[in-house]
Amino acid sequence: MSRLDVERVRKDFPVLERNVNGKLLAYLDNAATSQKPRAVIDALTQYYSRYNANIHRGVHTLSEEATTAYEAARARVQDFIGAASAREIVFVRGTTEAINLVAQSYVRPRIREGDEILISHMEHHSNIVPWQLIREQTGAVLKVAPINERGELELEEFTRLLGPRTRFVALAHVSNALGTINPAQELVRLAHEHGAPVLLDGAQAVPHLAVDVQELGCDFYAFSSHKMYGPTGIGALYGRSELLEEMEPYQGGGEMILAVSFEKTTYNRVPYRFEAGTPNIAGAIGLGAAIDYLVGLDLESVEAHENEVLKYATRELSKVPHVRLIGTAAEKTGVLSFVLGEIHAHDVGTVLDQEGIAVRTGHHCAQPVMDRFGVTATARASFGVYNTPEEVDRLVAGLHRALEIFS
Amino acid sequence: MSELRELYQELILDHTKRPRNFGTLEPATCTAQGFNPLCGDELTLYLVLEDGLVRDVRFQGRGCAISTASASLMTEAIKGKTADDVAALFRRFQKAVTSPVDSEVNLVELGKLAALAGVREFPLRVKCAVLAWHTLRAALEGHHEPVTTE
Numbered sequence: 001m002s003r004l005d006v007e008r009v010r011k012d013f014p015v016l017e018r019n020v021n022g023k024l025l026a027y028l029d030n031a032a033t034s035q036k037p038r039a040v041i042d043a044l045t046q047y048y049s050r051y052n053a054n055i056h057r058g059v060h061t062l063s064e065e066a067t068t069a070y071e072a073a074r075a076r077v078q079d080f081i082g083a084a085s086a087r088e089i090v091f092v093r094g095t096t097e098a099i100n101l102v103a104q105s106y107v108r109p110r111i112r113e114g115d116e117i118l119i120s121h122m123e124h125h126s127n128i129v130p131w132q133l134i135r136e137q138t139g140a141v142l143k144v145a146p147i148n149e150r151g152e153l154e155l156e157e158f159t160r161l162l163g164p165r166t167r168f169v170a171l172a173h174v175s176n177a178l179g180t181i182n183p184a185q186e187l188v189r190l191a192h193e194h195g196a197p198v199l200l201d202g203a204q205a206v207p208h209l210a211v212d213v214q215e216l217g218c219d220f221y222a223f224s225s226h227k228m229y230g231p232t233g234i235g236a237l238y239g240r241s242e243l244l245e246e247m248e249p250y251q252g253g254g255e256m257i258l259a260v261s262f263e264k265t266t267y268n269r270v271p272y273r274f275e276a277g278t279p280n281i282a283g284a285i286g287l288g289a290a291i292d293y294l295v296g297l298d299l300e301s302v303e304a305h306e307n308e309v310l311k312y313a314t315r316e317l318s319k320v321p322h323v324r325l326i327g328t329a330a331e332k333t334g335v336l337s338f339v340l341g342e343i344h345a346h347d348v349g350t351v352l353d354q355e356g357i358a359v360r361t362g363h364h365c366a367q368p369v370m371d372r373f374g375v376t377a378t379a380r381a382s383f384g385v386y387n388t389p390e391e392v393d394r395l396v397a398g399l400h401r402a403l404e405i406f407s
Numbered sequence: 408m409s410e411l412r413e414l415y416q417e418l419i420l421d422h423t424k425r426p427r428n429f430g431t432l433e434p435a436t437c438t439a440q441g442f443n444p445l446c447g448d449e450l451t452l453y454l455v456l457e458d459g460l461v462r463d464v465r466f467q468g469r470g471c472a473i474s475t476a477s478a479s480l481m482t483e484a485i486k487g488k489t490a491d492d493v494a495a496l497f498r499r500f501q502k503a504v505t506s507p508v509d510s511e512v513n514l515v516e517l518g519k520l521a522a523l524a525g526v527r528e529f530p531l532r533v534k535c536a537v538l539a540w541h542t543l544r545a546a547l548e549g550h551h552e553p554v555t556t557e
Contacts (some may be wrong), residue, residue: 344472
């Protein structure tokens, strides 16, 4: 494993040269969305300026080039997460759509009143609300595994909540608000002992960890492109092919069919069955470029670098008076949620923005997590490949500035 | 940095730390709830209206410095006023916090509320400043649905 050359990496991201409020941008909001390297921006420009065409139809050259690039992106996703076949990769708008697809097409037809779906207390709203919809539609019961003071899943409670009526388990691989890395492989094993298939929400994992869905053993894995240096509006759902094969379509339309008459429609094969309508072709190609970029940096080096920045930031922020860190799990990605005394996160965010520092403030679409820690909002710094200890120093200086203003 | 100092000036910070008219009011003749779903700010307003006048007003909730100070200053500003006066004041206040930075704003007629004019420099924070006022309007108009800034 080689050491990540951060200065070189920073040069790949045009936006990092930008000044905000007269200061060089320090972008510490990667858990919301990451910035894009030139390679991704160029891939989009190339597609639109050289071979924009609809895919899987038409015999002309551009259509063939676009189709080849789109399917090559699918193969890259397959390699990236270690899926057995490219047919197990469904392109979707993002993690949210992937979870909704599984909820409606896999879980809903297979669940009865009183059956249970198990999630955890650290889920993003996008891994809570789709299951509440299923609860309303079917009378299923939603069970929630608790987390401890550090923001780690309580394994014993999780195990206890797995029962004879557990039909499905949906869990964050990595928590967006806390940074906690769940012991996903172990959780999948426990769920499978009870015969329950598992979906992992990998939105916060794929940008930071090497993921292998076969090693994890999960049945579904969902992630978004935009948090891993790719374009917005595209993501992928991995589903084990046996499960995808038996699933109903999610949406009806073109592309997902083989033949249509008013009497009968024959659905296309997997994964096209789940890709109704003209997909986000440019997005998929951009995602492919983002994967190439990330893999080119070497994910182990990325993980080591981000870990170093996280450790430094944790140490330095702990020294700032009145800082309370929310989420102190032993295994974490580069997410640092905190409150600064009585100062509201929004006010902290405004002071930092004046210094050119971008952090997220609010409930991070994880209100149950906020409730668990007795806060309504936190400020959250989240790190990516291009962040440096110097940016952490600027964050710390900004927090001192906020304390000074509100003293 | 001067914009920050203007935004978080002494009067604002004083009202944030020691909000006036904070608490519930029973019995209230009208109440309304306001939410800012983006940041989780929430506010409940209690009013006693008598003979068309705001006799008493209190608020409760959790929010940032700007939304708390704005609610506190608002309760002070509207006590004893008629509903029409309150509506006119809301219009003047809204204009002051949303008008372009380089335009003239009559701060004198705003009284203490003028302290919030610095919000103009921070468009993302305007919603924080007007949440209490939108909630007030809902209370006066008898709306039962909570008000949201989105």
